[in-house]
Amino acid sequence: MTRKLKASGSVVSALQFFEKFSEHCLAALETAREEGRPIAGVYCIYAPLEIIRAAGCVPIGLCGKRQAPIQAAEAVLPASLCPLIKSSYGYAKTDTCPFFSAADFIIAETTCDGKKKMYEFLGRIKPMHLMHLPYDQSLGSAFRFWNAEAERLGEYLTAHGGVPITAGRLREEVEIGNAVRALMWEIVRINADGSPLLTGMQLLPVLESKSFMVEAAPYLAALRELRDELLELRKSATGTTTDRRFRILLTGTPVGKGSHKVLQLVEESGAVVVCLDNCSGIKGLDSPVQTEGDLFGNVARRYIEIPCACMSPNPGRLQTVEALCRDFDIHGIIDLTWQGCHGFNVESQVVRERAEGLDVPFLQIETGYSESDAEQIRTRIEAFLEGIQ
Amino acid sequence: MTRKLKASGSVVSALQFFEKFSEHCLAALETAREEGRPIAGVYCIYAPLEIIRAAGCVPIGLCGKRQAPIQAAEAVLPASLCPLIKSSYGYAKTDTCPFFSAADFIIAETTCDGKKKMYEFLGRIKPMHLMHLPYDQSLGSAFRFWNAEAERLGEYLTAHGGVPITAGRLREEVEIGNAVRALMWEIVRINADGSPLLTGMQLLPVLESKSFMVEAAPYLAALRELRDELLELRKSATGTTTDRRFRILLTGTPVGKGSHKVLQLVEESGAVVVCLDNCSGIKGLDSPVQTEGDLFGNVARRYIEIPCACMSPNPGRLQTVEALCRDFDIHGIIDLTWQGCHGFNVESQVVRERAEGLDVPFLQIETGYSESDAEQIRTRIEAFLEGIQ
Numbered sequence: 001m002t003r004k005l006k007a008s009g010s011v012v013s014a015l016q017f018f019e020k021f022s023e024h025c026l027a028a029l030e031t032a033r034e035e036g037r038p039i040a041g042v043y044c045i046y047a048p049l050e051i052i053r054a055a056g057c058v059p060i061g062l063c064g065k066r067q068a069p070i071q072a073a074e075a076v077l078p079a080s081l082c083p084l085i086k087s088s089y090g091y092a093k094t095d096t097c098p099f100f101s102a103a104d105f106i107i108a109e110t111t112c113d114g115k116k117k118m119y120e121f122l123g124r125i126k127p128m129h130l131m132h133l134p135y136d137q138s139l140g141s142a143f144r145f146w147n148a149e150a151e152r153l154g155e156y157l158t159a160h161g162g163v164p165i166t167a168g169r170l171r172e173e174v175e176i177g178n179a180v181r182a183l184m185w186e187i188v189r190i191n192a193d194g195s196p197l198l199t200g201m202q203l204l205p206v207l208e209s210k211s212f213m214v215e216a217a218p219y220l221a222a223l224r225e226l227r228d229e230l231l232e233l234r235k236s237a238t239g240t241t242t243d244r245r246f247r248i249l250l251t252g253t254p255v256g257k258g259s260h261k262v263l264q265l266v267e268e269s270g271a272v273v274v275c276l277d278n279c280s281g282i283k284g285l286d287s288p289v290q291t292e293g294d295l296f297g298n299v300a301r302r303y304i305e306i307p308c309a310c311m312s313p314n315p316g317r318l319q320t321v322e323a324l325c326r327d328f329d330i331h332g333i334i335d336l337t338w339q340g341c342h343g344f345n346v347e348s349q350v351v352r353e354r355a356e357g358l359d360v361p362f363l364q365i366e367t368g369y370s371e372s373d374a375e376q377i378r379t380r381i382e383a384f385l386e387g388i389q
Numbered sequence: 390m391t392r393k394l395k396a397s398g399s400v401v402s403a404l405q406f407f408e409k410f411s412e413h414c415l416a417a418l419e420t421a422r423e424e425g426r427p428i429a430g431v432y433c434i435y436a437p438l439e440i441i442r443a444a445g446c447v448p449i450g451l452c453g454k455r456q457a458p459i460q461a462a463e464a465v466l467p468a469s470l471c472p473l474i475k476s477s478y479g480y481a482k483t484d485t486c487p488f489f490s491a492a493d494f495i496i497a498e499t500t501c502d503g504k505k506k507m508y509e510f511l512g513r514i515k516p517m518h519l520m521h522l523p524y525d526q527s528l529g530s531a532f533r534f535w536n537a538e539a540e541r542l543g544e545y546l547t548a549h550g551g552v553p554i555t556a557g558r559l560r561e562e563v564e565i566g567n568a569v570r571a572l573m574w575e576i577v578r579i580n581a582d583g584s585p586l587l588t589g590m591q592l593l594p595v596l597e598s599k600s601f602m603v604e605a606a607p608y609l610a611a612l613r614e615l616r617d618e619l620l621e622l623r624k625s626a627t628g629t630t631t632d633r634r635f636r637i638l639l640t641g642t643p644v645g646k647g648s649h650k651v652l653q654l655v656e657e658s659g660a661v662v663v664c665l666d667n668c669s670g671i672k673g674l675d676s677p678v679q680t681e682g683d684l685f686g687n688v689a690r691r692y693i694e695i696p697c698a699c700m701s702p703n704p705g706r707l708q709t710v711e712a713l714c715r716d717f718d719i720h721g722i723i724d725l726t727w728q729g730c731h732g733f734n735v736e737s738q739v740v741r742e743r744a745e746g747l748d749v750p751f752l753q754i755e756t757g758y759s760e761s762d763a764e765q766i767r768t769r770i771e772a773f774l775e776g777i778q
Contacts, residue, residue: 078734078755080469110524113502116701117735130701132531134521135499141541142521145534152530312505312519342729345467346506366467 003264003371005201005257012198012233014226018205021212025060028214029102032058038161041103041126042211043088044111045279046133048150048303050173050289051296052107055154055162059107061211063097064088066258067369076121081114082340083369084254089118092125099212100126105160107153109133111310112343129156135312137304150300170295176216178288183223184210185285190230191274192328195243197233200250200263200273207281208256246271246388249324251317251351252336252364253344254280259369262336262377269381275328277320278336279308309343317347318354325360332361332388334381339368361388392653392760394590394646401587401622403615407594410601414449417603418491421447427550430492430515431600432477433500434668435522437539437692439562439678440685441496444543444551448496450600452486453477455647456758465510470503471729472758473643478507481514488601489515494549496542498522500699501732518545524701526693539689559684565605567677572612573599574674579619580663581717584632586622589639589652589662596670597645635660635777638713640706640740641725641753642733643669648758651725651766658770664717666709667725668697698732706736707743714749721750721777723770728757750777 017024029039038057042049043064052059069090070083076093077086091097100106105127110116119128131149134142154165187206190197198206206226213219248266250273255263266273275282284306290298307316324330333355337344348364355362363384367373406413418428427446431438432453441448458479459472465482466475480486489495494516499505508517520538523531543554576595579586587595595615602608637655639662644652655662664671673695679687696705713719722744726733737753744751752773756762 076738078731078737080729080734081731110701113699113731114735116524117698117732120702120735120739130525132523132525132528134534135505136519136521139521141534141537145523145530148530309506310502312499313509340469340731342467342470342502342731343506345469346503346509348467349465350509 003261003374005204005260012202012226012229014222014229015202015206017222018209018226021205021209024218025212025214026098026102029058029060029099032214033102036161038104038157039102040157041100041106043106043108043115045284045306046109046111046131046303046308047107048153048299050170050177050299051150051154051165052157053173053176054165054170055157057157057162058214060099060103060214062088062100062103062106063091065254065256065369067371069094069096070369077118080340081118082253082338083259084338085114085118085340087369089122092122105129107131111308112341114340127160129153133310134304135310137311137316143301143304146304147297147300150296150303165296167295170299171291174289174291174295174299176220178291179220180210180213180216180223181285181288183220183227185282186227187223187230188275188282188285190234193234195237196245196247196272196274197230197237199267200248200276201260201267203273203276203281204255204260204263205257207276211280243272246331246385247274247329248272249275249277249321249328249330249333250281250336251277251321251333252348253338253341254278255336256280261369261371261374262334262365262367262381265374265378265381266334269378269385271332271381271385274330275324277317277324279306282324283307283320309341309347314347314350318351321351321354322358325358330360332363332384334384335362335364337364337366339366392650392763394593394649401591401615401618403611403618404591404595406611407598407615410594410598413607414601414603415487415491418447418449418488421603422491425550427493427546428491429546430489430495432495432497432504434673434695435498435500435520435692435697436496437542437688439559439566439688440539440543440554441546442562442565443554443559444546446546446551447603449488449492449603451477451488451492451495452480454643454645454758456760458483458485459758466507469729470507471642471727472648473727474503474507474729476758478511481511494518496520500697501730503729516549518542522699523693524699526700526705532690532693535693536686536689539685539692554685556684559688560680563678563680563684563688565609567680568609569599569602569605569612570674570677572609572616574671575616576612576619577664577671577674578716579623582623584626585634585636585661585663586619586626588656589637589665590649590656592662592665592670593644593649593652594646596665600669632661635720635774636663636718637661638664638666638710638717638719638722639670639725640666640710640722641737642727642730643667644725645669650758650760650763651723651754651756651770654763654767654770655723658767658774660721660770660774663719664713666706666713668695672696672709698730698736703736703739707740710740710743711747714747719749721752721773723773724751724753726753726755728755
């Protein structure tokens with residue numbers, strides 16, 4: 001049994017584009033293939049998309065958010081790995097992810113032990129390029145190493161059907177990337193300005209779509225349309241009855257269609273997730289690539305500064321959580337940890353301490369993709385929400 | 390209840406020095422402190438000891454191999470982390486490790502996600518210096534980054550009471566380090582040349598001692614004495630009845646006094662662990678620091694080449710396993726994985742495949758420090774040994 005993701009049924013009509021986005025995406029990918037553009041499957045948000053696109057390749061997010069392929073993965077991988085890793089490998093092994101099938105090669109980064117070692121098996125299925133990610137954003141030598149990794153990526157792309165990266169093409173892609181992030185951030189910020197206009201479940205497909213942009217123009221147009229509609233709604237909503245639902249910040253490990261169990265349970269329990277602070281959510285949206293100076297280095301810098309728990313220490317996450325609690329008027333933080341994800345699991349204690357300092361109620365939920373613990377989690381969430389009252 | 394480590398009761402009298410080595414070590418540490426030499430607690434075998442010693446500091450291994458402090462650690466850390474990480478932090482938190490207490494600061498490396506994030510908490514107890522370890526030994530840029538990390542370590546040591554490293558002092562320490570490794574390797578190799586002269590349980594305190602050398606001269610003398618006694622024994626043992634016990638290679642995660650459960654169970658089941666291929670065992674013993682050319686770079690190179698599962702890919706481990714199976718006439722491989730150690734857990738499948746290629750029986754055992762599963766493991770080991778027959 002899998003938790004069913006309902007279409008929004010919202011008054012926000014521009015949401016529909018995002019609910020069917022993967023279909024658009026597959027059609028656009030097919031066109032890109034016909035045009036001879038290499039398809040690069042990417043596994044994580046540290047992959048510098050602007051560089052991949054400037055090399056004439058199409059970066060595309062890969063599947064890994066459903067329970068179904070996990071059993072096949074466990075024939076090779078330990079059961080104790082996180083569901084995201086097992087699901088990702090299971091999709092590849094069973095050839096059931098159309099994005100993985102379409103990819104000519106895979107770009108990944110050493111974000112965690114489990115992924116890093118899983119990629120050794122993935123490399124048997126499809127060509128793999130692994131970027132070595134340093135774990136200290138403040139260290140000058142670590143940045144130089146990462147910058148060299150970005151250059152090594154460029155060389156790999158050129159050697160695998162991409163074109164040499166020109167300053168002009170890179171600038172175009174930086175402008176597109178910045179425009180996507182800025183629009184997405186405006187859309188998410190709409191909930192900061194009053195009663196929530198979008199639930200977390202409605203935000204989910206919008207946020208997730210950013211990993212699947214093939215053609216920029218129609219995607220940017222759809223984002224603008226949604227942004228404009230929301231701004232109109234916000235104007236007309238002024239003065240109406242105040243929404244009394246608890247405003248929750250969902251932080252921690254990534255969430256997507258198929259792994260939305262906790263998000264849905266929170267909202268079924270009567271609260272609303274007004275913001276998702278994770279890498280499938282707002283992480284890095286407020287961080288554009290700087291456009292002055294060394295553009296290539298700026299791209300590398302922007303990516304290494306992403307505040308994931310794989311960084312140690314990771315002060316950016318605490319700063320973000322604090323800013324979101326203030327700006328989104330958060331009543332409670334729910335920190336989601338996928339089972340086996342040591343990074344987010346250990347960091348949860350650090351986030352808890354910050355939440356206590358902010359006097360914001362905090363709940364960590366450690367779970368997998370299976371539905372077996374759903375009712376137990378529901379009970380914990382209900383108790384947490386009662387505790388806020 | 391903790392599995393009791395028995396003194397060897399062996400005919401090899403030179404073993405006694407190593408069975409009481411930690412007492413020698415604590416006394417020597419006290420002398421070093423009185424002389425004003427900074428004490429550097431080190432967490433892993435990637436820490437370049439020659440550099441620490443050449444800077445006038447005393448590197449010393451830290452506790453982390455017993456169950457007792459784990460409960461205290463779990464007040465802060467997730468239970469799903471490996472017992473080694475939890476035990477290490479628990480010792481520090483409860484101030485029950487005399488080596489940790491004696492240390493002025495801690496040197497550690499980003500070998501795994503759990504340790505890396507645990508160090509954020511350890512840094513609240515004692516000054517921490519974290520070396521950023523790349524995960525690809527073949528990449529030139531990764532080596533340059535690691536070399537810069539070794540230089541950064543030197544700067545840290547100088548800033549914390551150490552002396553600037555001279556070429557002469559570094560050469561002395563390289564020669565000492567190479568002599569320790571060469572003698573230790575000769576001692577371990579004794580089992581390759583015929584019936585086992587030392588059981589795994591007897592080898593354990595000898596192998597473990599290398600992390601606790603404070604003064605080189607008496608330590609080297611004790612290693613020489615043991616080596617000579619074993620060579621004599623080997624001569625006199627020639628022509629005696631052939632040992633019929635199964636010869637086992639124990640590989641995987643580190644083992645020490647207090648976490649020797651699986652090692653002891655194997656030998657209680659009638660087999661003998663003739664070699665321990667892990668970082669508390671022979672890993673890197675056959676790999677000296679090259680003495681020609683850039684000595685500092687040679688030290689850095691020697692350490693990054695250690696074939697731990699934290700490297701991806703990790704071909705050195707497979708080559709080592711293959712060579713040991715041949716040279717030590719191995720009848721079966723037992724691969725120990727501490728619960729929650731994703732790196733060794735995933736890599737176990739790769740080692741299993743190599744074992745199948747070599748036609749050597751293979752068993753993975755995933756466990757923690759607790760005794761609760763000891764009888765279950767005994768049953769599995771007995772079944773494995775029966776399968777060899």
